[in-house]
Amino acid sequence: MYSALDIDLRPGHGFGIFEIGSSLWTLLDTLRRHPNAYPQIDIKYDPDASSITPVIVHIRPHLDLLFSGRHQRLSTICIRKLRDPNPSVTVQYKDTVLSSQTEVLRRVTVSKVFGPTYPIRGSDELRYPGIWFSFDEDGLETHPAGDRLQEVKRIIIFQIGPEGSNTEPSTARDALEEVSECLVMTGELAKAVVKVHEGVTLHFHPLATTAPLHIRLGETTAQDLTLDLGPPLRVHYKDDERMKIHSAVEKNDETGYFYNYFQHGIDFLISESTHTVRKVILHTNVPGSPLFQRYKRCAWEIEGRPEDDEDDTPPRKRFFDRFETISHFLNPRPPPSPRRMVLDRTDEEEHLNLPNSETQLHGFDGIILEVFNSSQVVSVTLF
Template identity: 30%
Template sequence: MIDVGTQNLKTTSLSPTYDVVPGESVGLFQLGDNLWHVLELLRTHKTEYPKVEVSWDEESPHKSAVTIHLPYITLYFPPSPIYQLLSLIQITVPPSSSSNLELTYETQVLSSSHIPLTRARVGRLMGPTFVSKAGNKLEFPGITFQLTPSNMGDAGFGPREDIVHKLIIEATEDEELQPRLISCVIEPNTGITLGLDEDHLLRITIGQTTAQDLILDIGSPLRKFWKEDDRLSKMWGNTNTNQQSSCFWNYLQYGLDFLVDKDGIVIKIICHSNIPGTPLFQRYAKCPWTITTSSGQLDSTTPSNVFRSHFSSSQNVEEYIEQLKLTVPSPSPTPDNEINGNSVNRKKNKKRNGSPNNAMILDRLVEGGLDGVSGLGASKLIGFNGLIIEEDEKSGGICSVLIFKDNNN
């Protein structure tokens, strides 16, 4: 569990107001939004929520559901190897006398400090329905009202005065949540194919796709920068002016990075998995990447030994390791943690913790910006022909995938 700090919506924390749209949204929170987008939204509203908690299974975060806990509201992102989509919103309705929470539906007040939400009021505003067989909930398309039998019924008012204590908003059975990016199929040594919608596939080929193609097809990047420090010269060499002049294009909303050379050509691609509890969590949205093999699809939950069984090993990890580290600007490391120091294990001919020779250890904690964050571990970079995967050593999840063209093969 992590605390992402003080947050805000559209009113003060003393009197929050949410418009409820069955099967669609509650206030600013829209079903189908990804985890990255929702947390970014919370960061832009910093006065309403005194505390926001994000929870997951710490033992297997790459396979875990993620839940955001807010005052009165819980946002649920079910476990998926491909997506992190908001699929259920739960509202806990406190006793009217103890809260200023106000819920509206189609410009009418559902519940407030002086208007309790009862079974009868639900029927008046949303139309008649049948109570469940268990007698504890009312179900409408896209929304469920859970009831608490009240003392008012015992006093002769009847069950129509049963109080609603919880609302659950989710997509209707005939509707499917639509992610911003449907798919990303990786082809090592070649590139990726993006599914922008069901009828629109976009192929991005290393060495062919241009920066202008990216802008026309997926828009401008949220961030674009040249990483200028001596680590790049050590990695690329002072004579390779083409790659020295390369620029990182960050599409954080899609979980994608593109390395564009001085001629405007895409030369490398990185797909991010946004695994909770890892150093890169919440820098990028979860990219829905998969790799098709003869035995099925590989994804962020696939063990590294399965990758080894499908792809030939490569020693190019050292050559491209810094591109996995430097895609997002971060404070320069201290001299003790320079490229030949503690951040990377470069002993090629020795194994560390039983790792094969095509694997290297990456410690992102020395990059800066993670002060005070506990429980973070190192990654293991494993190189294959045209592909480098970054495996979280603690959970075994694949944090990122770098696709490049191995000109030696």
């Protein structure tokens, strides 16, 4: 499963193929493509708030990967059960093997390799910028706390704060915080600002040096998308006509094709006659929902109208807001009995079994919200 070549420790940055700041979608997609190397994977989250809950990916028996709640970025890596032989794991830092089946990692070794560090009041851990060594795990300790032969039971890797501030307990980074912008995010979508009836503005990392990309309904062409975003991961021709029965105007069901950018969490429906963008679909990648892990999370924001011409901060509602909040934002005076459709995305997936496979479609002027349980919006369709 592991080898010393691909599990090097990089304090503040990662461990082997696991890089701090990587997206949940990217990492799970990588693991899915290597089932023999990573056969046992558990995903844990809070089902009552799965759109904003931190996600833990447990790769048995050695790794716990913590992803931030809002942007689903890898923030903390915990390496545990260093002596478990099923399978065995070798940990190295630069050219030094720290732990293996024949090498026990002890306090004295950590001190020799990493040098002195600040003591932490009330804690027996050895903490350095971007990495902690813990001697606490289930079971009895064979050496008292502080003993130079004390065995390391867990190694924790996390993002380094400003000027290495993680060495001080008073300024230690909260494991549940969002990950700061880092190199691994370069070229990835940071957020998508939606303007109803107009289009969407895409902001990419690094935010300070990358110009926003404007996608306009009825204007942006398929060629524009290819030039600006690269070729889509998939081109899918629209062949589902089931919604046609609800359409009063035949031209609204003009045939077209989809550009699927799974890595950005976005679909574009392209007109077959004009080859311009007709619809934009933004996916939230909510754990437990039918489309979880099919698309990367798109951090969308719906922008309202500014109060006046000098208003530089128009109101917005975001992907983590509850449906009731977004609904009132889009339509402050809803009808007494709002209309909605029920969609079961597993109707054509015979082998997919979910505790709750249904979502509800709520239509507004120029926009459709797809809502999962607990009032979580799993996708936004702009048309």
